[in-house]
Amino acid sequence: MSKKISNENVLDDVSKDFEKIVESILKDGLEEANKIISESETQSKNQEQEIESQQSKEFDIKSRQIIGTAEMESRNSSLVLLEKNINKVFTAALKELNSNKGKNYPKSLELFINEGLDTIDDSDVLISCNKKDSSIVKDIIDKISSKSKKSISLSDNYITTAGGIIVSNADSTVVVNNTIEDRLERMKAELRTDVANKFK
Numbered sequence: 704m705s706k707k708i709s710n711e712n713v714l715d716d717v718s719k720d721f722e723k724i725v726e727s728i729l730k731d732g733l734e735e736a737n738k739i740i741s742e743s744e745t746q747s748k749n750q751e752q753e754i755e756s757q758q759s760k761e762f763d764i765k766s767r768q769i770i771g772t773a774e775m776e777s778r779n780s781s782l783v784l785l786e787k788n789i790n791k792v793f794t795a796a797l798k799e800l801n802s803n804k805g806k807n808y809p810k811s812l813e814l815f816i817n818e819g820l821d822t823i824d825d826s827d828v829l830i831s832c833n834k835k836d837s838s839i840v841k842d843i844i845d846k847i848s849s850k851s852k853k854s855i856s857l858s859d860n861y862i863t864t865a866g867g868i869i870v871s872n873a874d875s876t877v878v879v880n881n882t883i884e885d886r887l888e889r890m891k892a893e894l895r896t897d898v899a900n901k902f903k
Contacts, residue, residue: 789894793887800883801865812836812868813843815881819870820853827873831858836866 804811816830832840837857844855862869867882 785895789891792894793891797865797884797887804866808866809839809843812839812866813847815868815886816840816843816847816870819868819879819881820847820851820855822879823870823872823877825872825877826852827854827856829856829858829871829873829875831860831862831869831871833864833866834861836868837861840868 812832819830820828830840830844841857844857848855862882864882864884867884867886869878869880869882871878
């Protein structure tokens with residue numbers, strides 16, 4: 704009988720030891736699991752923050768790109784509109800000058816010729832104009848030839864222009880374009896800048 708009791712006590716001890724081992728394993732496993740979960744949560748939060756930060760950066764970049772594109776498109780539209788209106792003004796001015804150059808036009812032609820003569824160093828100079836202005840230009844050449852050390856000739860070939868003249872040396876290697884069209888074109892850049900500055 705005592706042997707049976709003794710065996711039961713041994714089994715109880717073994718069972719208890721086994722339970723302790725199981726509990727210990729479970730406890731260690733639980734701690735390890737909690738640790739993994741905790742690390743995973745921390746890592747997950749870090750990843751979320753990183754993603755949010757990255758998304759925020761991407762959003763900022765995208766926003767700046769959109770704003771930049773919008774500003775550029777707006778500026779381009781303004782420049783197109785500005786150019787369109789400047790061209791309208793110049794077309795109207797050219798039309799007006801073609802039909803009515805005013806009483807000071809001969810003085811303007813003389814100024815244009817003198818500008819050309821000052822630019823060209825050669826002794827032989829050729830002046831071209833349209834057919835309509837040829838008699839005025841001839842009178843001006845006759846007037847200034849006596850004071851000039853240069854030989855000034857009027858070209859037999861007329862140019863297509865609303866007005867003004869072209870001054871060149873004998874072999875046309877140096878040319879000064881003082882036609883109304885060319886002078887107006889040179890004024891465009893200055894006018895663009897002036898108008899653009901007013902709308903800043």
